[in-house]
Amino acid sequence: MGLAAMAPNSPAQAQRPADAATIGVAAPATSVDPHFFNAAPNAQLAAHVFSRLIERDARVQLQPGLAENWRALSPTLWEFRLRAGVTWHDGRPFTAEDVAFSLARAPSVPNSPGGYGSFLRMVKQVEVVDPLTIRLHTKQPHSLLPTEIAYIAIIARHAAQGAATEDFNSGRAAIGTGPYRLLSHTANDRTELARNEAYWGPREPWSRVTLRFLGNDAARTAAILAGDVDMIDQVPSADLARLRGDSRVGLFEIQGLRLIFLQADFSHDAAMPFVTDAAGQPLPLNPFKDARVRRALSIAINRQALAERVMEGAARPAGQWLPPGVYSHDPGTPVPAFDPEAARRLLADAGYPDGFRLTLHSPNDRYPNDARTAQAVAQMWSRIGIRTEVAALPWSAFSARAARQEFAMRLTGWGSTTGEASYLLANVLGTYDPAARRGASNAGRYSNPALDTLADRATATLDPEEREALLRQAVHMASEDVALIPLFHLVNSWATRAGLRYDARMDERSLAMGLRRAQ
Structure with a gap:
């Protein structure tokens, strides 16, 4: 984590006030309403205002x-x-x-x-x-x-009383107590913020902040090198080595808490969209309801190859949703071994000796190398007889369709930013139950009452050691049932203009409050 020497001001820098900051973000917020969607880009924006x-x-x-x-x-x-x-x-x-x-x-x-x-x-x-x-x-x-x-x-x-989400997007209801006031929000483009001079916390050094959506990897790198922005997030893995040696930028990295994983659809019992037999006819049963199929799909994936080749070292292979060293990581739940022959046997035992056809949906602008990762997984699955095509969509479309259970299999991510396992147990794997406020982000509609019960026991346990033991049991139970298919944990990275520093965050959020001039 180094900071390079100060570089001369570029023309782009000279046009900006010295106390203004522009941050190039890889994923756009879908709303200013801080309660609308529990997604990192939305929470990132909300943290400035509320x-x-x-x-x-x-x-x-x-x-x-x-x-x-x-x-x-x-x-x-x-x-x-x-x-x-x-x-x-x-x-x-x-x-x-x-x-x-x-x-x-x-x-x-x-x-x-x-x-x-x-x-x-x-x-x-x-x-x-x-x-x-x-x-x-x-x-x-x-x-x-x-x-x-x-x-x-x-x-x-x-x-906000009586206000709709649209009233937050327009700014009418977006009145907060945060370090910045909302000036304007343009979907899929930028958000303009102004310093809150009456903020209850420390005074911010930036009078104006722009969160500018730069979904294209090459465009983000070009923008930081040209001085068009003061910081970018999700530094493209292909550019990390080059940027480390460039005097125009500083690079800041930290092990992240976000798991990239595959999530099957459990909401259908019979025929489902985007899954057919070899001849293109609908399957009579949802194959993902069979744990043997889920296990076959998991062990057909070479996670080390994904981390080293697709992610170019900017990720670590995962077998569960928290990295080692974090509270409630289970040492007894290893990264699944790559075993395509065993995967073929499991498929045959499950009644699919000839495999089947599948479409894997993925965002193409949300996570680092998301569509590339999906393509690599598709190739691995095709080798065991699951002939897989990839449909990659912009995050705004992908997230809305995923929430409606329109996909048979999806590549997605979840950052366990509480730093413990119950966050995912309650939100992503908890049985979907709006009345009980469980499973709000369980787009796959996975349900395991025994897992729900164990998660509830854990969160009701006040002793931290006893609670961790229960959470580890839950982690292991979910792994054994292949409730989801973990791929890897991201390493979070940011690049700043020389002369600036960023307090790299495990929750991957890009906050103006963490961007400062180097001392």
């Missing part, structure tokens, strides 16, 4: 936010003491009523493709004690409440 009761630093450790402190008054009652003197961007005072309004709205945003209900599934009652004190009653002991509440953006009741 605050949370509890914040997370670059190593995903909890830090005081709008709540100065919090404590458990009993196993099922948590109290949050709020900061005094905080104001909204329009100057009105922030109070506990805004928190209560936000917690009520977050799980129930209309047309959400995957919202925040899972984070509040254990909250039974929200009690406003006074303007600066709020208490949350839980259905059962829930040790992770502070961790989960750190995902809920607090919005202004006076601005």
Whole structure:
């Protein structure tokens, strides 16, 4: 992680004010509404405009936010003491009523493709004690409440009451307490922000910030080298070695928490779209309901080759959803061994000796080398008789269709930014149940009641060692059932103009609050 020497100002830099920053981002936010879609690009944008009761630093450790402190008054009652003197961007005072309004709205945003209900599934009652004190009653002991509440953006009741997601996108309802005010948002292009001069936290050095969507890898690299932007994220793996030796940029990297994985569709029992026999006729049964088929697909993948060749060293092979060294990573769940012969035998045992045909859907602008990874997996599957085609789509279209269960098999990603396993257990693998606020991002509709029960036991366990043991059991259970097919964990990287530094984040978010001039 080095920072190169200062380079002369380019013409592009000279045209920008010295206290303005432009960040080239690889994935666009689909909405300004901070409760609409639990996706990293949306949360990244929201973090500039809105605050949370509890914040997370670059190593995903909890830090005081709008709540100065919090404590458990009993196993099922948590109290949050709020900061005094905080104001909204329009100057009105922030109070506990805004928190209560936000917690009520977050799980129930209309047309959400995957919202925040899972984070509040254990909250039974929200009690406003006074303007600066709020208490949350839980259905059962829930040790992770502070961790989960750190995902809920607090919005202004006076601005957002009765507002739709479109009102946030237009700016009318996008009134926050964050370090920046929203000036404008243009979908799939850019978001313009201005410093909040009345921010409750440290003063930001940037008077203006532009989040500029640069989905093309070559375009991002060219922009940072030309000085057109001050920072880019998702540095293309093909450019990492070259940029490390270029005096015009600084490179910052950290092991990330995002797992890239494959998710099968479990919502169909019989014939399903994008899966046919060798002759192109629909299969009578959903093959992914058979664990032997899922296991065959998993061991047919050479994860080391994906990490080394497709990702060019910017990823680590994975057999579970957290990397080694992170709380609740299970040492007893290894990376699946590459064994195409065993995969063929499993397919034959499952009744598919001749394989079948499959379309693998993938985004082409969301994760580093996402479409290339899908193509490599398709080739590996085709070698065991699963003749696979790839359909790669822009993230905006892909995410909406995936949420409607339109794909038989999808390549996607999930960042376990709580730094522990229950985040994915509740959101991605938890049985889809809006009433219970479980499985909000379970687009595949996988369901395993035993796994749900074990996850609930873990989150109700207050002792951290006992909880970790239960979470490891759950990780192993999901792996044995091939609930999803892990591929690799990303290594997060950013490039800045020389003379700037970035506090690289495990949650991969690109925040102006972490971009500073080098000392």
